[in-house]
Amino acid sequence: MPAPKVLISDALSEAAIQIFRDRGIDVDFRPELGKDKEALAAVIGLYDGLAIRSATKVTPKILAEATRLRVVGRAGIGVDNVDVPAATAKGVIVMNTPFGNSITTAEHAIAMMFALARQIPQADASTQGGKWEKNRFMGVELTGKTLGVIGCGNIGAIVADRAIGLKLKVIAYDPFLSPERAREIGVEKVELDGLLARADIITLHVPMTEKTRNILSAEALARTKPGVRIVNCARGGLVDEVSLRAALDAGHVAGAAFDVFVEEPARENPLFGHPNVICTPHLGASTNEAQENVALQVAEQMSDYLLSGAITNAINFPSISAEEAPRLRPFVSLADKLGSFLGQLTDAPIKGIRITYEGEVAGMNTRALTSAAVTGVLRPFLAEINMVSAPAIARERGIVIDEVKRAGGDSDFESVVRITVEAEDMPRDAAGTVFHDGKPRVIEIRGIDIDAAFAPHMLYVRNHDKPGFIGRFGSLLGEAGVNIATFNLGRETEGGNAIAFVAVDGPVGPDVLDQISAIPQVKRVRAVSF
Structure with missing residues (x-):
């Protein structure tokens, strides 16, 4: 099997490139x-993995040409430049590195607070301009002030920790x-209105979604x-920039420090030019340490996935550790084939899929197995479905997915x-x-015990357990030139309902x-394939 091939289409460190090479990846x-x-679209079909930063835009057009692509790795936290729904539909894992630049971004937020409190950029420009405006730059202390953190995830929690230390x-x-x-991180949890009313400083640390867009709207700013x-x-876009400029002009907001903007690169912006505004060009992750960390992390994550199936920090699929991957792989195959078998038997609309895990498998990472089962069931109806897209497609179609675990049985x-x-x-x-x-x-199958391996071409037969069936069945296949590979039988009771699950060497017309x-x-016969 040829080595996986990865394209790096943005600037990544030589150490990250070497990680791919050391792991045996081309x-x-x-x-x-x-x-x-255009150039990216012309070559992307040659690669199994794509490693990017923020310059590369992974669009539906790029994905349409990415016939081999299995994973996109973003060296950084934001995946705004990746069309995640399109990648999901294509079965492409999208990974980011949410922790590699967390400290750097948190430190930048703290630095911006100090810069705001003491007007450091303005004082620097004034002093280097030959002025000595000591009375102009009257600052405020941070000690004792109330900091409102909107979004207390990984970065927000680091900011909170540093702020408590201050x-x-x-x-x-x-x-x-x-x-x-x-309680563990030492913050008081409040509702948004309470935060707006009490905070002396507000810092934002949430992703951009439809729910967070303009979370600091004109109305919210008025309540601060x-x-x-x-x-x-x-x-950019978490704050209504036009409304914030108006609040700054009115003196209601004393100052603002922004590293991100609705339009980037930001050549023009409503906030530019205000004397109490500090702006930096999206420097949150811009330290040598952070850039190296995220590059090395994305190289390790992509290598693990391409070589062993381990999935870490995926946006659109549950995580699978390197230790889990070998154990899960045969069960993923089982769930997919079992689901596919039932899907091929089903003609009526599907309302729900229940997957029950009994014994040792119940203690495994079953989310990946459930995705495989749903994929198998729906594949006969939706040819393009895959393990990455299956859960979302099931939800869109109102199919209820139920997962049950039983340690014993x-x-x-x-x-x-x-x-x-x-x-x-x-x-x-x-x-x-x-x-x-x-x-x-x-x-x-249908409560009847059987023991059968899966084969590429099989016949599933429900029949009455009466003499003569096996002989006539075998004769018909022989007369048609169809060779039987394995013949597996099961029955409820003598003379009752029975099933045959038969592997054959080719398709049956x-x-x-x-x-x-x-x-x-014979009550029913169905050709199935795997």
């Missing part, structure tokens, strides 16, 4: 492609911040404490995966396991299926 370093969409009181608005976590100072080192097997497809006509279910050889097997259906004992 890597091309072509940073000029990040700003040349003797500020920290209040935080974050719907996902638990009371326990708030008079004399507030606002710091934004997160994302009545089965004789160490691990059992059981899938039930709830369709409008009737439920269908099957169970399987992975033997010590790593090969997935079906162990139960509709005319042969019609002849099998005509056998008196």
